[in-house]
Amino acid sequence: xxxxQEMNAWTHYWSKAPAMSRGCLPGLPEVAANxxxxxxxxxxxxxxxxxxLLDLGxxxxxxxxxxxxxxxxxxxxxxxxxxxxxxxDKTITLHPGTRLENLPFDDGSFxxxxxxxxxxxxxxxAAIQEVDRVLTFAGSYLFICHHAxxxxxxxxxxxxxxxxxxxxPAGLLYTAIQAVRQRKKFTPETWQRLARIFTAxxxxxxxxxxxxxxxxxxxRIMAGPDSLEKLLALRQAVEMEGQRIMALKKAVxxxxxxxxxxxxxxxxxxxxxxxxxxxxxxxxxxxWRISNRPRMAPPAEINxx
Numbered sequence: 001x002x003x004x005q006e007m008n009a010w011t012h013y014w015s016k017a018p019a020m021s022r023g024c025l026p027g028l029p030e031v032a033a034n035x036x037x038x039x040x041x042x043x044x045x046x047x048x049x050x051x052x053l054l055d056l057g058x059x060x061x062x063x064x065x066x067x068x069x070x071x072x073x074x075x076x077x078x079x080x081x082x083x084x085x086x087x088x089d090k091t092i093t094l095h096p097g098t099r100l101e102n103l104p105f106d107d108g109s110f111x112x113x114x115x116x117x118x119x120x121x122x123x124x125x126a127a128i129q130e131v132d133r134v135l136t137f138a139g140s141y142l143f144i145c146h147h148a149x150x151x152x153x154x155x156x157x158x159x160x161x162x163x164x165x166x167x168x169p170a171g172l173l174y175t176a177i178q179a180v181r182q183r184k185k186f187t188p189e190t191w192q193r194l195a196r197i198f199t200a201x202x203x204x205x206x207x208x209x210x211x212x213x214x215x216x217x218x219x220r221i222m223a224g225p226d227s228l229e230k231l232l233a234l235r236q237a238v239e240m241e242g243q244r245i246m247a248l249k250k251a252v253x254x255x256x257x258x259x260x261x262x263x264x265x266x267x268x269x270x271x272x273x274x275x276x277x278x279x280x281x282x283x284x285x286x287x288w289r290i291s292n293r294p295r296m297a298p299p300a301e302i303n304x305x
Contacts, residue, residue: 007097009243010082012236014059032279032286036116036144037066039277039289043114043142044071046293051111053077054134056100056127057118061088067114068092077110079103080118101126105134113141117152117287120145120261121251128264138270142291145261147276148252150285156245162208163242165201172197172211173235176218180228194218214238258288265290 040063047053050073055063058078067074068089076091079098088094098104100122113135119127135141146152166172175197179190198215205211214234221230253261262274270292277287 005243006247007081007083009240009247010059010080011084012240013244014080014082014086015084029279031281035277035279035286039144040066040114040142041070043140043291043293044074047071047074047112047140049073050075051140052109053112053114054079054103054105054110056113056115056131057081057121058085058094059118060086061092061094063114063116064088064092074112101130103130103134107133108136109134111136111139113139115141115143115145117144117146119143120253120257121247124261125264128261131265140291140293141265142289142293143261144277145258145288145290146248146252147258147285147287148254150252150287151279151282152286153248153252154284156248158205159208159210160242160245160249162201162205162210163238163245165204166211166214167235167238167242170197172201172214172218173231173238176222177228177231177235180222180231185222185227253288258290262290265292 044067052075053064053067055061055067055076055078058064058080059082061078064076064078065088067076068091077093077095078085078088079095079100081097081099083097085094085096095104100119113131119131131141168174172194175194176185179185179187179194184190194215198211201211217234218231221227221234224230258274262272265272273289273291273293275289276285277289278284279286
């Protein structure tokens with residue numbers, strides 16, 4: 001995705017998302033959210049008093065808010081490529097519109113660097129150089145990264161197919177927009193055609209709530225004023241969600257890519273530990289965990305590679 005397009009997609013998302021939003025993880029089951037929280041809390045507990053922490057690709061600030069709640073002594077900063085971010089506590093410093101490959105900080109500015117589903121979206125080689133530069137000698141890091149075979153990818157890719165279907169020239173959104181432009185939105189033929197397209201799309205994507213949600217939005221918009229403007233805004237929102245899922249598809253780490261990332265982060269003094277995160281009760285991988293601090297008490301659900 002071109003950089004400007006990428007920035008616009010994430011800016012659009014975070015400008016409308018609440019603080020602590022899980023980004024590409026809406027509807028994350030409680031057991032998974034709790035497991036992530038425990039991973040972060042174990043890590044935060046190991047940090048020195050008053051450590052300066054930088055969160056890469058902070059988005060809604062989920063990691064920073066968790067850090068603040070668990071360790072109020074930490075000095076917290078977040079960066080994200082999105083130009084607009086949700087407001088967080090005034091003690092947390094945010095730098096929107098910032099690429100992870102070009103951080104606006106002096107060498108050795110932070111004792112701790114974190115990332116939750118972010119660093120893998122970057123030019124990883126350039127981002128790691130920046131991590132090495134702004135992290136103090138013997139500083140700590142923990143990165144949670146998308147696993148190529150993970151449940152997050154598994155759940156998002158079918159949604160991408162449904163998005164593409166609705167945006168196609170024969171899809172719901174395109175058909176609705178054309179009907180409004182041609183001033184035919186209230187004709188029986190228009191509603192019959194939309195109903196047929198909706199039924200066919202649902203049959204092709206039976207597990208995707210997106211189809212019903214879009215159909216409801218389209219019906220509501222077409223029944224009210226400013227239909228064209230609102231339909232175009234809806235199309236833009238759907239297009240940008242598709243762009244974010246495409247970015248996810250490109251960013252995910254295979255085992256080989258994860259090992260390369262871990263090796264690039266390793267030093268003789270502090271080797272990186274690469275592990276697969278499993279959510280309790282789920283056999284498929286959830287994410288990669290890469291850190292230079294071993295877990296204090298490894299849960300049975302996490303397999304060391």
